[in-house]
Amino acid sequence: MAAKRGDGPKKQSKQTNAAPQPAQEQAGEPPLSRERIVATAVEMLDAEGTAGVSMRRLADRLGAGAMSLYWHVDNKEQVLDLALDQVLEYRAPQQAGEPRDWRGDVAHLLEDWRAGMLRHPWSASLLPRRALGPGILGRLELLGGILSRAGVADADLNAAIWSLWNYVMGATITRASFDLTDADMAAAQQRLSTLGERHPTLERTRLLLDNDWDGTFRKGLDVLLDGLAARK
C-alpha cells in the first residue's frame, strides 16, 4: 500500500525555490497543496467522522472547485491514507534522560499511541485497511527496540511485537466505537437481563456497564507484560 502512494506532482518547489512566493500567501485563500488538503481532511474527520468527508465537500471547504483536488492527490483513498498517517505521526521519543524500566517504557509508548488514536476516533477504525505509513512503522520500531534491549530473543520478538500491537488495536478500536454508543451499551446490558438466564456471568459482572476503559486497558496490558516477563 505504501508502495501505491505515488509521489504525486511536485513537492520540490518548497525546497528548491528559495525566493519568496508571489505574495499570494497572505491574501484570501492560500493555494491548494497536498499538505493543505490533508490538514483540512483531518479537521473534517475530527468534526464529522468518516461519513462526513467527501471529495466534493472537502474541495468546498478549501474554497476550490470540486475537481481541483485531483491534481494534487490520486483519489479519496489516498487522502484518507495521508490523513491517517499524519495523525499517527510519531513525535519525540520520551528520551527523558536515563532509560527507565522496560515495562514502564512499553506502557508509556502504548498508552501514548492509544491516546493519540482516541483523540481522532475515526483513526482507529480506519487503520486496519490502510497502509503502514512511516508514523506507524516508527512506533513499531521503537517498541521492538525496547523489547529487544529488555532481553527478548530475536526469535520471539515478532510474536511479542504483534501481541502488543493486537492488544492496543483491539482495545482502541473497541473503545473508540463504544464511546459513541454508551446508551446502547446500557441498552444491551438491559437486554441481557430480560433475556433471562442465558447470560448469568455477564449479568453478574455487569460487563457492559463497566466503563473504566483506561483502567481496564492498563490492567490487561499488565497481564500481557507479566506473560512476556516470564518468558525471558
Added chain:
Amino acid sequence: MAAKRGDGPKKQSKQTNAAPQPAQEQAGEPPLSRERIVATAVEMLDAEGTAGVSMRRLADRLGAGAMSLYWHVDNKEQVLDLALDQVLEYRAPQQAGEPRDWRGDVAHLLEDWRAGMLRHPWSASLLPRRALGPGILGRLELLGGILSRAGVADADLNAAIWSLWNYVMGATITRASFDLTDADMAAAQQRLSTLGERHPTLERTRLLLDNDWDGTFRKGLDVLLDGLAARK
C-alpha cells in the same frame, strides 16, 4: 444498538401458519423476507466485500424492485448489522464430555471465533461499529463462564474478558486486512531497508515478512494466558 433494531413487520407467519404456502415457494423466486435479504447480503459480502454491497444491487440480486427491501428492513445499516450477527452466531458449545483444562477451553473458543471471522473477512472490520448482537453476547458469556469456573475472581473478570476480546479483535482485524495486501507488506518491508538505518530492529526480525499468522496468534494468546494464570 441492539435496541435500535426494531422487530420489523411480521415474523410470526412461519410459525403460526401450519398450512402449506400457496405453492409460491417452489416456483421462480421465493418471496422476499428479512431472512432471504440477510442471507443474500452475506453472500454478496463474502464475494465482493463491503464495497460491493449496495441496496440497489442487493435488491437486483434478489430479483426484486430496487425499493422493495425497505418494507422488510429499516435501512442499509440494519442489513449490515443483521449480516454480521448471523455470521457471528454461536453454534454448539464444544461440551465434549468432561471439562478440559480452562486454558485449552479458552484457546479453543477464541480460535474458533477468530476462524469464523476470517471465513468472512469483512466481518472483522465491520464489527467495531456494530451492535453487540446475541451471537457476540453468547460468546462473551461462554468466555466469562470458563474464566470464572477457572477461579478468576469476579472483581478481575471484566478486565480478563476485555483483555482477551481486545487481543482477538486486534489480531483478527489485523490479519483480515493484511491478508488482502501481502504484496504491500513485502513492499513495506522493502521500503524499510531503503529507508536506511531508521528501523534496524524491524529490518533484523523481518517483521513484515513473517506471515505465520496462526502461530503468532497462538503464541500471543499463550502469553496472555500465562499472565492470567499467574494472577489467580
Added chain:
DNA sequence: ACCTGAACACCGTTCAAGT
C-alpha cells in the same frame, strides 16, 4: 400486506477545456 417507479439529494472520478 407487500411491492413499485419516479424523484431528490447526494457520491467518486474522467475528461476536455480553460488560464
Added chain:
DNA sequence: ACCTGAACACCGTTCAAGT
C-alpha cells in the same frame, strides 16, 4: 502548471402510488 464544469455512472432513502 494548475484549476474548472459538465458529464457519467453510480449511491441511500422518501413518498405517493399501485395490486
